[in-house]
Amino acid sequence: MEFLSLTLGQVLVTFGAVTAFSVALYLLDRTRRRQVVATLRFWVSPGQPAPVSRNRKIQQKTSLLLQLLGMLLLLLAIAEFQFGGSLNKRRDHVLILDTSAWMGASIPGRSNVTVMDLARANAIGWLRAVPPSDRVLVIRGDSLATPATAWELDRKKSVRAILESSPGATALNLTQNLEFARAMQRRSGATAGEIVYSGPGRISAREANNLNLPAIPALRVIATEEPTEHSGIRSVGARRSETAPGTWDILVRAHNYGKTGKSVNVSINFGKAPQGLHQLDLPPGKDQETTFQLRTKAAGIVEVRLYPQDAFALDNYAALEIPEQRTLHVIVYSDNPESIRPALASDPRVNAEFRTRAQYTSANDGLVILDRFRPESSPQGHVVWLDPPNDKPPFPIRERSEHPDGLRWIPDLPLTQGLRARNTQIEAASVFDSTTASDRIAETEKGPVMVARGNIIAIGFNPFSGQMRYELSTPILVGNILRWAAPEVFRDVDVATQSTGSVASPVPATVDRNTVQVLTDNGTVLPFNIHDRSVQFFAGEPARVRVIAANLERVFSLTLPEMWDSKWTPPTGARKGIPALTDSIRRSTILWPWLTLAGLGLLLAEWILYGSQSTSRLRVVKAIPHQANQQQEAA
């Protein structure tokens, strides 16, 4: 309740004065009047005392009440009284238009009509019901709340923003959208209006399980029609097979979003050639997985399709780009290749080539291992010197030590990863005269016996001979050296296609945060967080993102739309649908004419009933004599 023209105090004071004046006039008007009558004899009852004058009192209470009420209504009309209180002030409304991926679903039975179209129409319908003086902020709501307009009074801009809104690729994060809308209302400075959500209200299971919506005093939900039956690809993953070299395991997971079970077909193509077709029986609301075997070393795109197509086609197709399975060419110059061969043959990613010293060339496209051999010209690229001779070694040799004690691996180096400090017995070792501590990889009590600088590693002993060839340290050391020479070849590559939005990639617990990178194809670094043994990042748009953590690489083809898991049930106090004419969102803009009419009507009624005495009372008297006559005549 408010007054636009006067304050409440002014209204009360004015009405008080009017009331006092009216009552005074009333009492004066109703005081003694002189009236000439035909006789006085009937005013005095025989045997009874004559009536006496009484003090002034209000005789016609109804008349006075009608007068005061009529004048009050007129005063309220002058003051431009309005119902609704703060609701009639300028309010700021927030419209959250759902732009989640699901909004692109088609409505069954309606050609070319999507859920987004209906939500747009509902939003515009609500916008038309908003009083012109109220401001509206349009937010496109998916996993992020994105303002599409500022606080606008211009409805054309708001409508344009609504019409330009289109379905995104992520699921709706309702909590975040509502919190953002509430925060914007608080900051606007004006009276908070409604926060309106227009959409089907489909949210993820993660949000549904921890739903903690902010307290919103005026929440309106405009529900949108949506298809009820749908199934789609949830995710596609590819991993190098651990059993078959050159083979990918393609894992496809599909989900039935409908309420009835259905049978679907999943097919994969690679290089546009069919590679397999599996049938999946999807129970309602459940996931099903199937695995394809794809034998290829080449890079290419794996296309996964789900049949039959339904109302939402975006998740019936997924593409997965798998990388080439590369190998490391290792050339070993050794007179005793048989001792080294088992260490290199265990990994299919290593293409080992053993040569004699006579076959030496300086060409190197991977890694060269020189076993107690010093060529005339040093090889290019990565080189590992095993027990280099004293003649022109890659690092100066201080001395030759027999059965040195206390072999110790320098910790926290890529080349010593997994190696533990242990008194490994070696037969003989050359002790290098290394001046910098950073070059040291392993050392004995007499000095460093393994050093590395640039592309060169020099090992002062032969790990493939003697007692050490039976130690676990040797294959770990070989693995570290191979990973040092070509880290990209030996990374564990996982390729996955899943939905956009929030992505979590598991990493080992011991991973160093500084070694983690999250990159897009164009080299953009995405912010991430490591929590609960997983790298978490957010991609709002379809993209190909690589997560690199130590020797792990996981490639995410975020091309699938992020889908919902459950339907949000609005709170019971929420308003629903487009507001009606009597809804509180509408302002009774022009109330004073009605108040004026009502006030005048009351005053007119009072005048007719009480003001025009001569007319009205004669009318009353008329019927009585007839009745009296008839009674007399009947008697």
Add this chain to the structure above:
Amino acid sequence: MPTAPLLDRHFLERLERLALRWQKSFPGLVGGHNRSRFAGGGQEFLDHRGYHQGDDLRAVNWRAYMRLDKMFLKLFQIEPRVPVRLLLDCSKSMAANQEKFDYARRLAASLCYVGLVRHDTFEVIPFADGIQEANVCGGGRHRFTPLSNFLNTLRPTGDTDFLKVVRRFLNDYPQRGLVIVISDFLDEAGCEKALQYIADYGNELFLIQVWAPEDRTPPWTGELDFVDAETGAQLHIHVDSDARRAYTQQFDQFAEGIKTVALRNDGKYAGIPTDMPLEDAIFGTLIRARGVA
């Protein structure tokens, strides 16, 4: 300056169908229209009686003589012309509401016209605290205009003194007849006794009580200074619904007393409020009261 006619022509034409009625038999001149229990030279057969010497032989029933060998005389009912006197109240109480006096004058004019049409002789006698100059009219409807003019000249004045008026009336008009009183009968000294005198002298009463609506149902409420229109006495009272109800009850008791006087003396009574159309009063109330037929 010509005054407006009291009654319009159309209403007068309707009045020509009526005649004044009275119940008593009065001696009077032959030529009236009301039957009388007196035998005489009328047209309507009344009875037979034995012939006495000196009776008019023209009235002997010779057929009965031929059959019975006795002479019987046929008696005829006379229809005498009875004097009609109309007492019209011109006191100030009739002027407390101008409408009431006008209404009374128009009612008197109507009754006079009815009588004139039937060749009754009318005497319109205005009165207040005494009898004023009367107007005698008779001989047909063409004598109505002087009577109408006479009524137009009347003005309410003076207090009501029924007893004084009746004494004077009985002195001046000893011949019995129909006495029509048009008044509000508001006399501080009471009017019942005076009216009873008129009846006791053999006159037939036809009392027409005229009242304004506020005379019976006062519309006022609150603090009021009532002034008696005749005496000028003042009464300062507070009027509320209870007082108004008691007032009406008193008035009805008073009217009932007037009616009782009339009926007790074989007369007639009619109470007419001024808000009743005159046509309804004549053709309704007065006919039901058998004052006119």
